[in-house]
Amino acid sequence: MTRRVILAGGGHAHLAVLADWAARPLADTERWLVTSSRHTAYSGMLPGWLAGHYQASDLLIDLAPLAEQAGAKLVIADVAGLDPARQMLNLSSGEEVRFDLLSLATGGETDIARLAALGDRLLPVRPVGTFMERWSNFLGRQTPGSTIGIAIAGGGAAGVELALGAEAVVRRLFGTASISLVTPEAGFLSGHARQVRKLALAELARRNIAVHFAHAEGVDGGLRLSNGNFLPADCVIAATGSRPPRWLARSGLACNAAGFVSVGADLQSISHGAIFAAGDIIDRVDRRLERSGVHAVKAGPVLAANLRAALNGAVLRQYQPRRRTLYLLATGERRAIVSWGGLVAAGHWAWVIKDWIDRGFVKRYRWPQGHGGSRPKGEQGQ
Numbered sequence: 001m002t003r004r005v006i007l008a009g010g011g012h013a014h015l016a017v018l019a020d021w022a023a024r025p026l027a028d029t030e031r032w033l034v035t036s037s038r039h040t041a042y043s044g045m046l047p048g049w050l051a052g053h054y055q056a057s058d059l060l061i062d063l064a065p066l067a068e069q070a071g072a073k074l075v076i077a078d079v080a081g082l083d084p085a086r087q088m089l090n091l092s093s094g095e096e097v098r099f100d101l102l103s104l105a106t107g108g109e110t111d112i113a114r115l116a117a118l119g120d121r122l123l124p125v126r127p128v129g130t131f132m133e134r135w136s137n138f139l140g141r142q143t144p145g146s147t148i149g150i151a152i153a154g155g156g157a158a159g160v161e162l163a164l165g166a167e168a169v170v171r172r173l174f175g176t177a178s179i180s181l182v183t184p185e186a187g188f189l190s191g192h193a194r195q196v197r198k199l200a201l202a203e204l205a206r207r208n209i210a211v212h213f214a215h216a217e218g219v220d221g222g223l224r225l226s227n228g229n230f231l232p233a234d235c236v237i238a239a240t241g242s243r244p245p246r247w248l249a250r251s252g253l254a255c256n257a258a259g260f261v262s263v264g265a266d267l268q269s270i271s272h273g274a275i276f277a278a279g280d281i282i283d284r285v286d287r288r289l290e291r292s293g294v295h296a297v298k299a300g301p302v303l304a305a306n307l308r309a310a311l312n313g314a315v316l317r318q319y320q321p322r323r324r325t326l327y328l329l330a331t332g333e334r335r336a337i338v339s340w341g342g343l344v345a346a347g348h349w350a351w352v353i354k355d356w357i358d359r360g361f362v363k364r365y366r367w368p369q370g371h372g373g374s375r376p377k378g379e380q381g382q
Contacts, residue, residue: 003029005307006089006099007072008079009106010035010063012042013278015365016300017103017307018063021070026311031072032099034091038064038076041128045358047158049132050165051332052172056132059358061365079106082251084272090247101310103303104261104277105296108242115153115218115238122218124238125158131237138235139173148177149232151223153216154239155183156190157329160200162237164332167207178210180231182223185213191290192327195344199337200329203346207332242280256283265318267303268310276310278303294325297361328354 005026007014010033021031045059067074081090082102089097110124123134142148148170152163163181170177181204188211189197204211215226222232249259254271256262260283262270269275270285279296282289289295302319309316324341328350331337336350 001028003100003311004032004098005029005101005311006032006034006097006103008034008089008102008104009279010037010040011105011107011279012040012296013105013300013303014103015040015061015066016297017304018066018070018072019365020301020304020308021072022066025071026308029311031070032075032097033063033067033070033072034075034077034079034089034097035063036076036078036127037129038062038074039129041132042358042362043128043158044354044361046125046128046132047161047165047330047332048355048358050135050162051168051330053334053355059362060129061362066365079104079245079247081247082253084251084253084269084275087274100274101307102275103307104275104281105279105303106245106281108244108280110238111240111243112218112238114216115223115236115240117220118218118222118233118236121222121233122236122238125162126242135237139169142174144174145176146174148174149180149222149234150177150237151180151182151216151231151233151235152237152239153182153223154241155181155188156239156241157192157327159183159237159239160189160204161330161332162239163209164203164207165330166237166332167209168332179208180210180212180233182212182214182216182225182231184215188213192329193339193342193344195342196327196329196337196339199344199346200331203331203337244281248281258283265320266306266316267299267319268306268316273310276303276306289321294327295319295321328357330354 039060042059045054048054078092080092087099110126112124115122125131150166152159167179216223224230244259254262261277261281262285263277263282265286267276267278278299299319302317306316327339329337334351335348336354337346338350
């Protein structure tokens with residue numbers, strides 16, 4: 001009997017699943033990839049693109065040839081709902097699709113609840129493709145010699161990298177800019193080594209990027225800070241963390257209080273065995289795990305193995321992160337901060353390593369191997 005396996009979302013973890021299917025076809029299955037866009041952007045290279053080091057084509061992966069090699073039907077649609085009891089997936093096209101096995105890696109949404117009043121001045125980082133297009137349009141509207149006010153809301157790794165990347169490109173193109181990073185102090189590079197935070201603060205200061213340790217609320221013309229100050233901004237980049245899609249909480253799938261899918265170390269739903277999930281929409285019930293692209297990438301091969309095992313009635317593997325994780329924080333001038341546990345350093349050599357790793361990741365998932373596939377329409381290079 002042919003069973004239908006659906007990958008919902010073109011996230012980093014699902015790239016590994018598609019590559020696994022391309023290498024070893026799944027017998028007696030009908031495979032689908034449901035994704036909102038034909039191209040997925042590798043988020044690790046976004047700050048480098050923002051700084052002008054990459055073209056859009058360097059970080060965009062064309063899912064069509066990869067899906068074809070995997071024998072998967074490519075469906076361009078958003079997930080609109082899920083009925084796990086009936087094993088039905090609802091799509092934005094209005095179609096209701098039955099599945100025998102489902103994997104969710106749709107990615108989260110940027111949490112912009114406190115910033116929505118900014119209107120067109122607000123640029124959420126997700127979805128990445130939309131952010132890239134809107135940022136390119138924003139730069140295109142600026143005139144040489146003008147002073148541009150840019151604020152980045154969010155002090156995680158993404159926020160810091162984007163602030164440094166924005167400063168690098170604006171300084172090169174326009175000569176002057178007012179760049180600010182707004183974050184609660186406890187949220188500044190939370191989870192990173194103290195020396196990483198120290199080096200990042202020193203780099204932000206060297207580049208004249210003002211750091212405001214405060215909560216921010218979007219108002220007409222800029223940000224109102226929790227310390228009472230007003231920060232004018234022509235553009236606010238929202239890197240404020242991820243929230244799960246709203247349809248998850250309504251689905252009946254086991255989720256935590258915030259609406260993230262509850263899974264075990266095997267990435268299987270704790271309530272519905274026919275559903276797996278990975279990436280930043282999950283909550284591990286066995287341990288706290290940072291919502292990081294690093295874990296989505298590393299969990300991909302485990303997810304691929306477990307989908308295959310679930311079909312065959314085999315034992316599932318567990319994704320257990322290493323005690324130490326290699327982090328590479330781009331600083332916008334072809335330099336980076338590297339950390340591995342308590343070992344921290346910085347320099348151009350760290351950027352070279354990051355660039356090599358990132359380009360290698362994208363190349364791995366381009367089919368035919370080593371080729372970029374079709375160029376996305378409307379690509380905005382810098």
